[in-house]
Amino acid sequence: MIQKYNRATLIKAIWLSVFLHIAILAVLFMGDFTSETKPLKSSSVAKEVKPIEATVVDGAKLQKAIDKIKKQKADDKAAEKRRVENIEKRANEAKQRRAKEEARIKKLEQQRKVKEQEKIRADKAAKESNAKAASAEKVRKQKEQEKKKAEDAAAQARSKRLAAEAATKKADELRKKQIEERKRQEREAAEKAAQEKLLAEQMAAEMASRNKARQQQMMSEIQRYAALITSVIDQNMINDRSTMEGKSCKLMISLAPSGFVTQVRNVSGDAVVCEAAKRAVYKAGTLPVSKDPEIFKEMRNIGVTVVPEF
Template sequence: MKALWLSIGLHVVLLAVLLSGDFSTMPKPLPTPSAQQAKPIEAVAIDKSQLDKVVNKLKKEKADARAAEKRRLENIERRAAEAKQRRAKEEARIKKLEQQRKKKEQEKIKADNAAKAAKAKAAKAEKLRKQKEQEKQKADEAAAAARSKRIKEEQAAKKAEELRKKKKAEAEAKRKKELEEKKRKEREAKERAQQEALIAEQMAAEMASRNQARRQQMLSEIDRFSALITQTINRNMIKDRSTMAGKTCKLTISLAPSGFVTQVQVGQGDRVVCEAAKTAIYKAGTLPVSKDPEVFKEMRKIAVTVVPEF
């Protein structure tokens, strides 16, 4: 193809050179024509004929080249159309194969599911068969056991009747003996109840006496710690005789087992004394408390009257 276009180019250049001259009019003869002057005229005629041949040849080659190019383009378009058709056919074939593959895959899934269902059904049937077989075996064993039990029960009933008659006689004798024993125990129980009532009455009196003594002891202990607490408050109070003399304040103090003050409630009394006492309590932080759990339980929340001492 490259050589063809090179040839066409060379011919076009040659044609342009040839056409640049004026071949339509013949050259005028000289006044005295000679043999030498006649030769160029003949040469021009020959050149024009050759030029026509070249031009015709070039036209033919150009026409041939155009025809060849047209055929080449038509061939390319034909091959492109064929390739497009082949590609469309291939895509259709691939699509069909994909559809077939999906169909086979779905069929395989259905077959697998059917196989699983059949296997499960078979397993269920086998399980049911074994269950019925076991139930039959258990029923047979139960029937045999029932027969054996019935025979044993009949034998046991016979022995029981004999034993009942024997025990009835023994029970009658035992009943008489138990009746006598019961009367004896009732007499003893009555006497024992009277003794126990007497002892309980004595113990209750003694317990009441002890509780009274313990209560008195606890109250005395609480009073002692109340005095200790008021002394502690007085030690920590900032007192002013001119404003506090002859005045009091009632306080309710909540305490932890360690004596730590958890809360102070101000009651009736002089405001100045109450504020000073409350400040003194929190300043002390902990107050004297009894180690005795019962005493502390009574004084966990203790009421004291603070009288400033000067």
Template sequence: MALKYSTALVLSFILHCIIAVVLLFGEFSSHEKPTPTMTATAVTQENDKIEPIKAVTVDKTKLEARVKQIRKQKADEKAAEAKRIRDLERRASDAQKKRAKEQARIKSLEKQRKQKEQDKKRADEAARQAKAKAEQADKLRKAKEQEQQQAEKAAAAAKAKRLREEAEAKKAEDLRKKKEAERKRKEQEARERALEEQMLAEQMAQEMAERQKARRAQMQTEIQRFTALITQTIQRNLITDRSTMEGKSCKLAISLAPSGFVTNVQATSGDTTVCNAAKTAVLKAGTLPVSKDPEVFNEMRNISFTFRPEF
């Protein structure tokens, strides 16, 4: 590594020396440019430095062309020299940059080496600590294995107990479901019985209503029949007067005993003559036709009807 740096320094020194020599001995003097008024002798003297002139007389056009060629050649040489110097400077700068880069790389490598040493120390320390931890972990592992064995035994016992409890719970649940099913079955039967009883009761009620309706119609017929008989009885015992009674009526309220005996008679409205004659006829009869059916009699115990004399 030191040899590389020495070589770079030597090259840099040589390049700087070359640049100094070029600057000191290069062609930097300015020559008087030939003008159109210059004599042929002056031009010839100038050209003698380049090449010998064999002709005695020189064509002016060729002379100017030659002068331009010389000037261009010198300008090209100066440009080439300037380019060479720039290349040398560039190479020197590149070498310096390379040297700086190499130095930076060396510093980086040195830093990396130191870092690796520190990393190694830390790794060794970490390994030592890891070993200690591993030993401690091994002790803990053995202790945990022992605890695990004890826990497994306890878990096995707990599992056996849980299985027994689950079996007992399942048995109890099956019994509960069986009882629940039995309860639901009985409830369903009860609902069905209640529905049947309700339907039967409704049917009986309907039949009863129909019987009552028929009975009521029968009773009404009986009431109408006996009302007609009572009317006929009153008519038979009535003393009539067409001139005073024809077209007139009286509403009577009569109370009867079960035997038909008249216990009370009242005229509630109507013609007075008809009412007095009707009351006399009722009292004269004394007993009026009544039904032997208790229900019909109860309906006619206090009878009220309108009496119209017949002629």
């Protein structure tokens, strides 16, 4: 396409050059180069002037101009020819390069297709080989499974037979052992019942003895703490012989585990003595208590009798 475009441009340029040269020649030839020069007139002197050889001089100039135009035309034509040849040369070189590139691409494509076909054949062969190997492996595994099933069946039959024999033997032995075990258990149960009965009787007696001792101990401790509490009350109590002599008061005191007095109630007795005793309890604030949880449980609400001393 480039080559056709360059040729068309070249033809247009040549025709334009030809038209221009023809126009110049026409102008030169149409000029009056053969006319003679008229003599000048003067009032005083009339001098005769020879005619100029215009035909010879102008013809040489014309020929020189024509030769120049022809040379320019030939030079332009040669330059245009060289330009066209150069364009055609570059176009041919580009065409050759394009052809080489297309050939190279075509060759690469052919190589790619060959390799692709080789890969397809190799993949197909590998697939067929894998399929054959898988089929052979499947057959081998199937045979192994069948063999294993047969061996397992034989082993199971042998195991069942041995198990049946062992079960029969074991059942006989178990029956004998069960009879012996039942007799032994009966003897042991009788002995154990007698021992447990004796032990229970001994433990009951021991517990009764311990509980009695514990109760006595707890009562003794409670009485001791009641005496201590009464002593604290006496120390904090303000006595008046005229109103309190020969009188008493019984109080019920509620205590916290720390001995802190939480409540004091009158149970019975003289009101004056009770009021003085209550003030003494609250004044003390904290009373002696046992650290033993069981003893404290029994004395957390403790009753004391206050008798003023003079």
